[in-house]
Amino acid sequence: DNVFDFSLGNPNATPPDAFFRALRAAAEEHQPALHRYMPNVGFDEARAAVARFLRTEYDAPFEAADVIMTSGAAGGMNVTLRAICNPGDEVLILAPFFPEYRFYVEQAGGRVVLVQTDSDFQPDFAKIEAAITERTRAIIINSPNNPTGAIYSEANCRELGALLARHDRPERPIYILLDDPYRRIIYDVDTCPTPLRHYPRTILISSYSKDVSIAGERIGYIAVPHSVPQREKVLAAMTMLNRTLGFVNASAFMQRVIARCADARCDLDFYRQNRDLLCNALVSYGYDLKVPGGALYAFPKTPIADDAEFIAVLVKHRVLAVPGRGFGRPGYMRISFCVDRKTIERGLPALKAAIDEVR
Amino acid sequence: DNVFDFSLGNPNATPPDAFFRALRAAAEEHQPALHRYMPNVGFDEARAAVARFLRTEYDAPFEAADVIMTSGAAGGMNVTLRAICNPGDEVLILAPFFPEYRFYVEQAGGRVVLVQTDSDFQPDFAKIEAAITERTRAIIINSPNNPTGAIYSEANCRELGALLARHDRPERPIYILLDDPYRRIIYDVDTCPTPLRHYPRTILISSYSKDVSIAGERIGYIAVPHSVPQREKVLAAMTMLNRTLGFVNASAFMQRVIARCADARCDLDFYRQNRDLLCNALVSYGYDLKVPGGALYAFPKTPIADDAEFIAVLVKHRVLAVPGRGFGRPGYMRISFCVDRKTIERGLPALKAAIDEVR
Known part of the structure; x- marks a missing residue:
């Protein structure tokens, strides 16, 4: 895909x-x-x-x-x-x-x-x-x-x-x-x-x-x-x-x-590595991000104030994310990292291109 | 029990x-x-x-x-x-x-x-x-x-x-x-x-x-x-x-x-035998019953008009059933036959004693 x-x-x-x-x-x-x-x-x-x-x-x-x-x-x-x-x-x-x-x-x-x-x-x-x-x-x-x-x-x-x-x-x-x-x-x-x-x-x-x-x-x-x-x-x-x-x-x-197995837990390393890969890159591209300490999502500011507009820019670069207004906080977006590693690896250049386009 | x-x-x-x-x-x-x-x-x-x-x-x-x-x-x-x-x-x-x-x-x-x-x-x-x-x-x-x-x-x-x-x-x-x-x-x-x-x-x-x-x-x-x-x-x-x-x-x-196994079905004989055992006996004791053609319940008239009162008589005989008023039809009661065979066999004399008591 x-x-x-x-x-x-x-x-x-x-x-x-x-x-x-x-x-x-x-x-x-x-x-x-x-x-x-x-x-x-x-x-x-x-x-x-x-x-x-x-x-x-x-x-x-x-x-x-x-x-x-x-x-x-x-x-x-x-x-x-x-x-x-x-x-x-x-x-x-x-x-x-x-x-x-x-x-x-x-x-x-x-x-x-x-x-x-x-x-x-x-x-x-x-x-x-x-x-x-x-x-x-x-x-x-x-x-x-x-x-x-x-x-x-x-x-x-x-x-x-x-x-x-x-x-x-x-x-x-x-x-x-x-x-x-x-x-x-x-x-x-x-x-x-x-x-x-x-x-x-x-x-x-x-x-x-x-x-x-x-x-x-x-x-x-x-x-x-x-x-x-x-x-x-x-x-x-x-x-x-x-x-x-x-x-x-x-x-x-x-x-x-x-x-x-009421105390079983999946291996957190998979998610931790996803988080680090995604979040380090987002920060290096210039996204304003509080690095998440838990859960499965990064929630950076969108580089332009209108989050829906930036989501549309992302779509042009074939990236799907959710505008912050859907969570009651416009001007941000949610990027899940409970995804395949390859999705992150291959999606990062697009996330970079999107912020570069609007800056 | x-x-x-x-x-x-x-x-x-x-x-x-x-x-x-x-x-x-x-x-x-x-x-x-x-x-x-x-x-x-x-x-x-x-x-x-x-x-x-x-x-x-x-x-x-x-x-x-x-x-x-x-x-x-x-x-x-x-x-x-x-x-x-x-x-x-x-x-x-x-x-x-x-x-x-x-x-x-x-x-x-x-x-x-x-x-x-x-x-x-x-x-x-x-x-x-x-x-x-x-x-x-x-x-x-x-x-x-x-x-x-x-x-x-x-x-x-x-x-x-x-x-x-x-x-x-x-x-x-x-x-x-x-x-x-x-x-x-x-x-x-x-x-x-x-x-x-x-x-x-x-x-x-x-x-x-x-x-x-x-x-x-x-x-x-x-x-x-x-x-x-x-x-x-x-x-x-x-x-x-x-x-x-x-x-x-x-x-x-x-x-x-x-x-x-979307077309699997349990063995109906178990329920059919339960139904026949229960319903034949109820009819022979004098209960007014339409023998159920399906599902898992007999729904006879209670021998006295007040179904709650008859349920209380049954309780004296250690039988639990549900009054018809709970189903929107007073004067009846529901007797489940999705029960152990032994419950029916051992409960039947009590069901007989209860109707005999009020007749």
Whole structure:
């Protein structure tokens, strides 16, 4: 193909060996009864395996009973938003943001309130505080972030918790919805800071789509820590919604696979090398870029202010990327590096030619 | 256990050998790229296999492009209702009915209009016609039926099509939503009549949950025949909704399994013997029962008019069943026969004792 497609967010690392071993082992079991409906929360074994993984990963006392297996993080996010939102409730989303959130929030009867992050794509607490109203029911936090690759600092995670705690009330709660599928896709640090332990009313929504690289399998989970007030009520609402929204349960077979490899992770070197190759080149060509610390995307400024216009220039050079306005931040663009190495190698001259053309 | 639980609809036949062979074959393939996102409609191979199966099963010219792979029929029904309903649109449901429909319709912004079937649980066309308004957008047809086991006759399928055709208008279309997962769970006939070829604006929604007996795997499909006006527009809306509602796509792995066994079916003898054992006994005890021709449930009258009161009598005898009012038909009850043979054998004396007690 003569098109260099950097527009998609389809994780393309090879899934880890542990996943393929688990897949074959589950297939060889021949367990006729394990393909039936199970409780809507999922198999106990899968929930327990996820909880074990979460205890280590978040250093927090998760148990199987805290976990609901879901059809990916997208399923989990829809279930969660429905469980906590009443019609007209407001959900804060930090821009740039994953555009599917808007569908999820509005389907739940909620209203999206966009709050811009700062020039480093870190939370801007003055703006967040200014956006909070009596109708604010949640803030979605996605760090490492799609599309920016930003990782929120430990200090910012703590400050976020402190800020929300000043506004959270039993009668008008504000949840952090932690959309965390990129948590282990990090390149320069050993672990990713999290607001989870800095704010009690935090609900974790994640998946194995990115770190095990099985996005098509739609296997994820919601975890509701013991710190969440009225936790049992929240879990009960989510369990019912998992059914009534039509998910019913996460794929039985994939639950059995994950029960055997809940801490597996793909090789990050593939993505790290992609990131370095792409980002070093972009910077050397003159693109204004904050090098992403995690996730699968570079989010540079477009060399001309009109991002759609620059995307059109890129198309002339046979490069596909996504304009920043699609993520709530005009003047930028998203370039995925979850692509074949060759796409980067062969696309770089075109990315250079495009910036040279407009300068 | 000392409780005889006839309350659940969890298909418990052993999945066919073809399914297990397909499962192992797909697991042994080791195809790292086939666990990623694919187009939201699903893998071409799965869609083509489903279309081949549908061509034979419905004697209708389905093609791969007509098929969207979904997270079971529940996922397909939610996607379809969202695609065709505007807020306030009315969806006719023939009672007794699967109670989850109400959630699905209301989540799509629609309004449920219940229409009672006749004493044989066949469509009552005078009542259907009386229920149609300018806001009627769809009628859900589920034959073989949950909870009654009724199979709509060929004549009734034809008459339904003729009736709807008199009211269907391009500017206010009325769809048949054919919820067909029980189509091949039939005991006394070779094939199940269908309104599909009697009414152009029919959308097929089905799954492998019942006939392959893998309800926990959440693998199903929507098929939009060429006869549906504005078919491309409908398919495009569904494809987007499959994504935005959070399903994204049906489990990649289970699609690959179904691509290899799209016409497989579990052994019906297990269910037929369960049905005969249960229904012959119920009739001999004096229960007023239309013997179900398909699906997995007996739906007798309760021997006393108050179905909830009789369910309480059954509980005293350690029998669990579901009151008919839960399905929109008080004075009846649903007794599942997708249970262990022993549950029926050991539960029958209790079912006899319960009717004897109230007579």
